Structures are given as structure tokens and as C-alpha cells.
Amino acid sequence: QISGGYLAQSADDLGLNEDKWRVATKRQPTEAEWNDLRLSWLVCKHTKSNAITICKDDMLIGSGMGQTSRVMSCRIAAWQARDNGHGEKLVGACAASDAFFPFSDGVDILIEAGVTAVIQPGGSKNDDDVITACDDAGISMVLTGTRHFRH
Known part of the structure; x- marks a missing residue:
């Protein structure tokens, strides 16, 4: 209950919905990156917003969630991967964000960590600034057109 009312939200029952996805960057994801992008996107869907998930080799290696800042979620996801012994896996890893990146700062953190493909x-x-940051770093970015942000 919120001050005499309720917060209602539609159920997020969409599957991958890949027919709406588009690569926004010059670099296309590799086949291995596509697999990890799919996994990261599905895991992100079920993670508390602001959610960032990082996957590599069909495995979740880091997640940042429940933060008031998407940038902090990026930092936590990368830190968690390193802290759990997956620091070397960050190079070439894929990340998902449950909502758009309002600025390139979050993506910059993921790039610095070694992520090579992002889905959001x-x-x-x-968006153009965020895509340019990805192009400048030589990584891929896929846009889904669907957010998973949950209140």
C-alpha cells in the first residue's frame, strides 16, 4: 500500500522476443556472445532493478542489483565477478541491463572491466552517445526495445 493506493505493474511474461532485437553498433556480436547475451538478458529479467548481469561461457559471473544507480549496479556486477574468482572471464564477457543506459558512464565501467557485448x-x-561509446571501444550493443525494469 502506498499512501492509500497501490502500485500495479503488468507481468513481464515476454520471452526472448529476438525478432525485435537489433544490433546498434558497428561490431556484430560473435556466436558465443549471442549465447551469453541471451542468458544475461534472461537472468536480468528476474533480477531486482536496477539490474546488471554479466555472463561468460554460459554462466552468470556477476550481477549488480537493487541499486538506486545503474552505474553502481555496473560496478557491483564487475566487482562480484572479480571477487568470486571470475576476473579473467570478464574479458570477452556479455552484460545485460534491465533498462536503458541514460548516459555512457555505466557502459564505460563495463568496457573497462572487459565486457565486449551489451544488451539493453x-x-x-x-542512446546515440551510449552507442558511440561502444563503437569507440569496439564492442557490440544490442537493443531489445523491451525493458525488464521492475518497481
Whole structure:
């Protein structure tokens, strides 16, 4: 109950819905990255917002969740991967975000950690800046057109 009312939200019952996905960067994901992007996106769907998940070799290696800042979720996901002994797996890993990146700062953290492909809904007024940051770093970004952000 919220001040005499309720917060209602539609169930997120979409599957992968890949027919709506599009690669927004110059670099296309590799076949292995596509597999890890799918896994990261599905795991992210069930992770508390603001959610960032990082996968490599069909395994979740880091997740940042429940933060008020997407940037902090990126930092936590990368830290968790390193802290759990997966630091070397960060190079070439794939990350998912449950909502758009409003600025490139979150993506910059993932790039610095070694992530080479990112999947996110898109829809920010700054999408072009975020995509440019990915292009400048030579990584892939896939836009899904669907957010998984949960209140």
C-alpha cells in the first residue's frame, strides 16, 4: 500500500522476443556472445532493478542489483565477478541491463572491466552517445526495445 493506493505493474511474461532485437553498433556480436547475451538478458529479467548481469561461457559471473544507480549496479556486477574468482572471464564477457543506459558512464565501467557485448532496451534520449561509446571501444550493443525494469 502506498499512501492509500497501490502500485500495479503488468507481468513481464515476454520471452526472448529476438525478432525485435537489433544490433546498434558497428561490431556484430560473435556466436558465443549471442549465447551469453541471451542468458544475461534472461537472468536480468528476474533480477531486482536496477539490474546488471554479466555472463561468460554460459554462466552468470556477476550481477549488480537493487541499486538506486545503474552505474553502481555496473560496478557491483564487475566487482562480484572479480571477487568470486571470475576476473579473467570478464574479458570477452556479455552484460545485460534491465533498462536503458541514460548516459555512457555505466557502459564505460563495463568496457573497462572487459565486457565486449551489451544488451539493453534502448530508448534513452542519449542512446546515440551510449552507442558511440561502444563503437569507440569496439564492442557490440544490442537493443531489445523491451525493458525488464521492475518497481
